[in-house]
Amino acid sequence: MTLWLRSVGRPTSLTLRRASSRIPATIVRPAIITGSRRIVRGFATTLVQRQATAVNDLDQETLEVLNAERYADEVDVCIVGAGPAGLSAAIRLKQRANEEGKELRVFVVEKGSEVGAHILSGAVLEPRALNELIPDWKEKGAPLNTPAAKDKMLFLTEKHAIPLPHPPQMNNKGNYIVSLSNFVRWLGEQAEELGVEIYPSFAASEVLYDEDGSVKGIATNDVGIGRDGRPKDNFERGMEIHAKVTLFAEGCHGHLTKRISRKFDLRKDSQPQTYGIGLKEVWELAPEKFEAGLVLHSVGWPMDIKTYGGSFMYHFEDNKCTIGYVVALDYENPTLSPYKEFQRYKQHPAIRKYLEGGKIISYGARAINEGGYQSIPKLVFPGGALIGCTAGFLNVPKIKGTHTAMKSGMLAADAAYDALSAETEGPITLDAYESNIKNSWVYKELWEVRNVRPAFHNPLGLFGGIAYAGLDTLLLKGRVPWTFKHPEPDYATLKPLKDVKPIEYPKPDGVISFDLLENVSRTGTNHEENQPVHLRLQRGPKEQLETNYAVYGGPEQKFCPAGVYEYLDDEQNPGKKRFQINAQNCIHCKTCDIKDPSQNIDWTVPEGGGGPKYYFT
Structure with a gap:
């Protein structure tokens, strides 16, 4: 298989290794310059967040540099995101091509510094x-080392823990407690062995469209642009990846x-997606507190009855325990802090007893989808599809999505391979x-449980939701003529302060x-400091203040x-506040883009390789 590179701009001398050493190639790669990791309070220090220097402030020579044509590479399938869905799709594609002796270029771009660096789950x-x-994953050394051995479900009050029967969806017999980031690293190795090309530190920042309006691939972002919007000495244009099929596996x-959803109106026939934020820590427990294979969940305290949420604690290998809390982002009280709810939860006597004498290792957080069946958009559009x-x-109800994400990637891969093999025009x-x-x-699976999450939107809150969920999962199993709706987007649910x-x-x-x-320092997050702020205020900071x-x-x-x-005191305007964005701290959870009541914050990708560096998560 040969890799050809079509020049649509100026040359570069940088060389990037191919995912498989068996397939040598030279390819354009942005230079990634990283500094020492610092958790900061002052990355952006002024009220006015300048996303880039205004065009009329730049001279013609600078504009020509910034707008130089990009190199482009031609592939069969481009996959955005090296997570469970993206890698499963890539593996399936190469499996089928290799079985039939066909050449198929499968190209995966990943914004994290390495495969698995941005992966966080229970799990x-x-x-x-x-x-x-x-099928032979055990023989291939998949890191599934801890079978789930014991399920517990608790209802917490402030001081007590009441055992509950766990619903059938939460029966974990035959499942495994894993570090999803490590599992994804292993998946990446399997993909590379098949000939999949994986490029970490490549942040897809733009969807490319053909003249007929179909998706023709993606472009990675430029690197080496200063916070003022001017090119630095290490400036490199991004590159274009042109593909016959583009699969988007970006995660929640x-x-x-x-952007694709808006362009192709993919949500026209679906309900609004609703989300939660999952926060987790990994601990090394005292040996006498460790119970290999323990799967513990709870509902109730510290959440009020109107707020959907719950906890998880999983004991996996080497005395390690993953502990976390999920808070639904349709909560109403603007003073609620998911992070502080998580920290308060750990002080419950039934939970604290496991952690005493232990040591925290890492921390992370990520938004998760909670909408279920009725919030799934149209999945396909000309030139590509959404997966995972x-x-x-x-x-x-299962608190699981890795298996469904993987399967969706496999099904999309089958459809893509068949379509590519047909060699149709257009x-x-x-x-x-x-x-x-x-x-x-x-x-x-999703149809059967479609009413469980929206059932918590009722006058009785938690108790009404638990009652319906029990009835639905134990008896009805989704066999009802109704489908509950999610009432409104999460950003619209906050009450005024x-x-x-x-x-x-x-x-x-x-x-x-x-x-x-202190916990953010445990995420390993890092961004090149002198770059445009990737958390963009679409209508400026005035709306955040007003x-x-x-109001909130x-x-x-x-x-x-x-x-x-x-929000800090504005020293230049006594008695007023200024809005500050410490973008260096960002761990790419996407919560701000979801919950911002003014919908002014737009999360975009920073330079590739930036963000958290998760391990054991």
Whole structure:
């Protein structure tokens, strides 16, 4: 197989290794310059966030440099995101091509510094899709080392823990407690062995369209642009990846998926997606506290009955425990802090007893889809498709989405391979992928539980939701003529600050609970500091002050799990506030883009390789 590179701009001498050493090639790669990791409060220090220097402030020579034509590469399939869905699709494509002796270029771009660096999940893995994709995964050394051995479900009050029967969806017999980031690294190795090309530190920033309006690939972002919008000495234009099929596997609330959804009106026939934020820590427990294979979930305290949420604790290998909390982002009180709720939860006697004598290793957070069946958009468009969590295949009652994400990638790969083999003229539309999903166990699984999450939108809140969920999962199993709706987008649910009772949180003790910035340092997050702010205010900072702060008290200070947003006293205007974005702290959870009540914050990709560096997550 040969790689040809078509020049549509100026040359470069940088060389990037191919994913497989068996296939040598030279390819354009942006230079990635990283500095030492710092968690900061002052990345952006002025009220006016300048996304880039205004065009009329730049001379003609600078404009020509910034707008130089880009190199382009031609591939058969481009996949955006090296997560479970993207890698499963890549593996399936190469499996089929290799079986038939055909050449097929499968090109995966990943914004993280390495495969797995941006992956965070619970996670208890149901191996159903893995069994189909790689039946001999045990022989190949998949890091599924801890079988789920014991399920517990608790209802927490402030001081007590009441055992509950766990619903059938949460029976984890046959499942495995894993580090999803490590599992994804292993998937990446399997993909490379098949000849898949994987390029970490490549951040897809733009969708490319053909003259007929179909998607023809993606472009990676430029690197080496200063915060003022001017090119630095290490400036490199991004590159274009032209593909016959482009699969978007960006994870929950993908920033390119947002744009594609708007262009092709993919949500026309679906309900609004609703989300949660999942926060987690990995601990090394004292040996006498460790119970290999323990799967513990809870509902109730510290959430109020109107707010959907719950906890998880999984004991996996080498005395390690993953502990986390999920808060639904349709909450109403703007003073609620998901991070502080998580820290408070750990102080419950039934939970603290496991952590005492242990040591925290890492921390992270990520938005998750909770909309389920009725929030899945149209999956296909001319030239590509949405797969995995960017489409929203999480099974909320199971608290699992890896198996469904993997299966969606496999089904999209089958449709793509068949379409490519047909060699038809014009843009490829993967209609077979939609029908593949509807005829699969993914569809059946999500259909059966479609009413569980929206059932919590009721006058009785938590208790009404638990009652219906029990009835539905134990008896009805989704066999009802109705489908509940999600009432409104998450950003529209906040009440004004004057209409709520502010929530008071205890100070962290530094042993079980921790200061936010201390925990952010455990994410390994890092960004090149001198670059345009990737958290863009579409209509400027005035709206944040006049709406978010004046009406809601600045909720982004509370919902961000990394201390990115602050309202500080404006020294130049006494008595007023200024809005500060500490973009260096960002851990790419996407919560701000989802929950911002003014919908002014637009999360975009920073330079490739930036962001968290997760391990054991």
